[in-house]
Amino acid sequence: MAIKGLKNLHYAVITKEDNTSTTYATPKPFGPAMALNIQPSINRANLRADDGVLFSDSAKGPIAVSVNTAYLEKAVEAEILGKTIHENGLISDNVKDDAPYIAIGGQAESARGGSEFFWLYRVKLAPAEENKETKQDTPTYQTPNLTGEAIPRIHDGEEKIKAWNQDETITDKTVFDEWFTKVIEPDWVATP
Numbered sequence: 001m002a003i004k005g006l007k008n009l010h011y012a013v014i015t016k017e018d019n020t021s022t023t024y025a026t027p028k029p030f031g032p033a034m035a036l037n038i039q040p041s042i043n044r045a046n047l048r049a050d051d052g053v054l055f056s057d058s059a060k061g062p063i064a065v066s067v068n069t070a071y072l073e074k075a076v077e078a079e080i081l082g083k084t085i086h087e088n089g090l091i092s093d094n095v096k097d098d099a100p101y102i103a104i105g106g107q108a109e110s111a112r113g114g115s116e117f118f119w120l121y122r123v124k125l126a127p128a129e130e131n132k133e134t135k136q137d138t139p140t141y142q143t144p145n146l147t148g149e150a151i152p153r154i155h156d157g158e159e160k161i162k163a164w165n166q167d168e169t170i171t172d173k174t175v176f177d178e179w180f181t182k183v184i185e186p187d188w189v190a191t192p
Contacts, residue, residue: 002110002111002112003108003109003110003111003116004108004109004110004111005108005109006033006034006035006036006106006107006108007033007106007107007108007109008029008033008105008106008107008180009029009030009031009032009033009036009067009069009104009105009106010027010028010029010030010104010105010106010180011027011028011030011076011080011102011103011104011105012024012025012026012027012028012102012103012105012182012183013025013079013080013100013101013102014100014101014102014103014122017101017122017153017154017155018154018155019154019155020155021155022121022122022153022154022155022156024103024182024183026181026182027103027105027180027181027182027183028076028079029076030067030069030072030076030080030104030106031069031070031071031072031073031076031144032069032070032071033068033069033106034068034069034070034143035066035067035068036065036066036067036068036104036106037064037065037066038063038064038065038120038150038160039063039064039065039066040060040061040063041060041061041062041063041064042058042059042060042061043058043059043060043061044056044057044058045057045058062149062150062151063120063149063150063151063159063160064147064149065104065120065123065125065147065148065149065150066145066146066147067104067125067145067146067147067148068143068144068145068146069143069144069146070143071143071144072128072144074091077091077144078091079100080099080100080102080125080146081097081099081125081126081127081146082097082098082099082100083097084097093127097127099124099125099126099148100124101122101123101124102122102123102124102125103119103120103121103122103123103183104119104120104123104150105117105118105119105120105179105180105183105184106118107179110164110166112164112166113166114164114165114166115164115165116162116163116164116165117162117163117164117165117176117179117184118160118161118162118163119160119161119162119183119184120150120159120160121150121152121153121158121159121160121161121183122150122151122152122153122159123148123149123150124148124149124151125146125147125148126146126147126148127146128144128145128146129144129145129147130142130144158186161184161185161186163175163176163184172189172190174190175188175190178190178191
């Protein structure tokens with residue numbers, strides 16, 4: 001599907017996960033979305049015999065994720081990267097910082113009309129690359145660019161869900177009203 005935008009970037013911290021379920025906190029706004037790059041990795045192998053390829057197989061690896069926002073609020077940065085906000089309001093990086101697994105969701109405008117909505121279910125991000133540069137004749141901006149990996153959920157192997165709000169086969173369109181109030185599951189049903 002051809003996409004021409006990105007907005008409503010949200011995250012939800014995984015509060016509990018085991019072999020039977022994954023529990024998410026309530027989604028929160030991530031920051032003004034500039035770019036989200038999701039790059040799956042596929043590892044391929046060929047078995048060669050008799051001067052040719054006899055068998056070919058592949059396995060999915062982690063999905064490389066890059067998130068670029070106009071800025072990150074201090075509370076968001078601390079929560080998604082496991083940093084500490086001190087009593088005096090300062091935020092620090094520490095060798096013991098431990099980023100939690102989070103879900104990342106958002107909305108992208110479709111070239112066919114409507115929007116594509118998505119959730120990546122289990123992502124761990126690393127601190128943003130920071131670039132600081134002196135002012136030039138033409139203004140330039142340095143913005144936070146977080147990178148990380150998305151891996152399958154422990155309990156069911158799910159990695160990502162997406163839906164186009166113009167898809168006629170989606171039987172209950174209220175799913176889009178709830179998209180950013182909770183992480184949408186594949187077996188989603190409307191709340192009575």
